[in-house]
Amino acid sequence: MIAVTINGRHHELDVPAEMPLLWAIRDVVGLTGTKFGCGQGLCGCCSVHIDGRLARACVTPVGAVNGKHVTTIEGLSADRSHPVQQAWIAEQVPQCGYCQSGQIMAAAALLRRHPHPSDDDINQAMSNICRCGSYQRIRAAIRRAAALLAQGGEEAS
């Protein structure tokens, strides 16, 4: 049994410890906002926060999160009120939307480490792939979220 708290809710998962966290979240717990894109840690679609740190769930064995707190896109805010989500809406970032859960989780983590990132910081930190090419809007949205946070927006979770 793996004991893990996901978005504040406790789960006891009867799965092999080596099962990637991604599939435990999606197929076992049933939260499908976290996406599968590559399964090799290369695209960032599966980005989640583990005890507040950014991680790629497809290359994180669920055994490694035993006793930890995981936040997925569903848990970032209850009502899309997280400054990064607000900025994403304001900049109309998503196209197909498939990469966006991961992009948002990565951006939220970046802003916690780095409240005022430059474009270079953003380019370096955001290694998530978007095949629809929302990159320019992601840069703008991260700058906007940084400004929202500076104005005292909700603390990134």
Next chain:
Amino acid sequence: MSGVLTRAHFLRLTSSTAAGLVLAIGLDGCWHAPRTGIGDTEGDGAGAFSPSAWLRIDPDDRVTVVLAKAEMGQGVATGLPTLIAEELDYPLERIAVAFAPSEARFAYPQDHGRLLTGGSTSMRSSWKVLRQAGATARAMLIAAAAARWGVSPASLTTRDGAVIDPAANRRATYGSLAATAAQLPVPANVPLKTPDQFRLIGKTTVRRLDVPAKVDGSAVFGMDVKLPGMKYAAIAMPPAFGGKVRSYDDRAAKAIRGVVAVVQVPQGVAVVADNTWAAFEGKRALQVVWDHGVAAQASSEQFFAESERLARDPSAGVIATTIGDVEHVAGRRVEAIYRGPYLAHATMEPMNATADVRDGRCEVWVGTQSPTVAQLAAAQYAGLPLERCIVHNTYLGGGFGRRTYPDAVGAAVAVSKTVGMPVKVVYTREDDTQHDFYRPMSVNAIAGVLDDRGNLVGLSHTVVSESVFHWFLPSLANRGWDRVSMDGAAETVYHIPNFTAKYVDYEPGVPVGFWRAPDANWNIFVLESFMDELAATAGKDPVAFRLALLGDNPRAANVLRLAALHGGWNGPARPGVARGVAIGPWNGSLSAMVAEVSMTGSLPHVHHVTAVADCGQVVNPDVVRSQMESAIYYGLSAALSGKITIRNGRVEQGNFDTYTVLHMDQAPGIDVITVDSHDSPTGIGELGVPAIAPAVANAVFAATGKRFRSLPFSDPS
């Protein structure tokens, strides 16, 4: 919230097994009982009003728009409802959106019962139909109110989903009029608004309806479908094209915890499991002996060599276009050969489909560009008549042409049928890369003739590639040359007095398909790079050289002038930065771009792109901008490093480490300028692709004097 399909709604939908239903989402975001009556007034005892297949107004004031087109990021889930909301005088943000399932009645009249999204035609084909649907419904609601109040329809107006009687200061909501309106005859030729009356079309204030569900993880993609009792399957497919299973040993696979069955299906060997990971692990453990088929020795080097031989063979191929006599025109001849690689689509969401084949019925859930094509595949693999198969659409995690092809649907249906359970088939990223319908590789022989003043007086362009239609609808390839494979080559925007275009169909047996702006995505790279070569040979400025050939094409001249103007073509560039220009026509739309590039070693770094788009009437300016950004990045990604190679009959690339795609740090800033136009919309989803690669290549030439006649730029050759 907007009523775009979200997971909570979807789960409730999927617990129903009724065939032919379309899900309707309420204004409150709550899901309401599925109805079979969408699109017709009979069969809906609740008094809903539905004068066309794409619009339904319920007595409780819910307005549902059923999309005949797939939402793959290009914005139709906003653009199409915009057309109806505009004419209906209904608040767009209160419209609920549903995706049409595979039923012919949801297809537009001009589409002959086929539901298919592609070719950047969604807005073009919806433009009249959906405005007419909105205007007709509005006229009928007014007529219903006029009858109720005993006044003339002409004395009434509409606002925000209600009919208003200004004289008597009364109003009736559309929902309250729905039952009455449903009894009225459907009027023909209701007049449409003129552009000066638009309050949604062309306005910058309109926001995408699907964005909220795409920032909180609730949007449902095919990958997210979950049915009661559903199993997950991974398919071991023949690594070499045309290969087959000879035998397999499933003992190790079955020993994996969670694997419930291993079955052979026409697509390969399927490992069925309780979760996706167990299915993947089981597939990895499976031992399959393959018959590799005739293609087992094939390599892309051989294909290129043979294509090049054909390109130089005057007796090969079919003439697509002839104007004048390019063979005998006098002047200076310039010739070049260009080589383009196969490309994978690499949609962000790997291919997948969910099927439930039981009790003589087949139900499929998939994000597809064509529910119609998916239904055909479902019927084939289920062994059932078409009318016993239904395909429900979801959001698509990228399409780019790839989701026209129903391979994953066929696999899911075959596996579900074999195991008698609902099954979701998921491709790994490697499966997705290695079992694509690729952008064809291509060898192009192009030659130009310059007169003594350096004007282009002759051009011939030979394309050797695999026919895209050969792999889709062979009947459409029967004209002797494939219009898709020749897009961007059979015609040009330029006036050239002597012009020949020729197609040579070369079929090495690699599956090829529609790849965003097919195959202008390659042919325009050749043409616009070569135009630059000709300009250089003639000693002319690349913009001036092109403009001289655009005297009778003011639309193309306009986009080029605007790109030059806004891209600072005639101004000084920053040190180390060079500019390149190109024109990119796509299916009735036009773009021109100026790219600013500096070199990092032998690789171009693109700093900025100025892109001009003329797509007729702009319906949503922000979506037009985002689609240009998207297509430019997609084309740039391929130009920088996109390449699929074949060795021993199989694709050498697998995941994103070997099929590399554009990342944030390579993504230039993009300015998009749209041309003001009240011409009918001509499409935007692919327009940004054709011009970007040649604009960059031309900038590289300006920077270094090196001419890239093959892509990607990362290739050492």
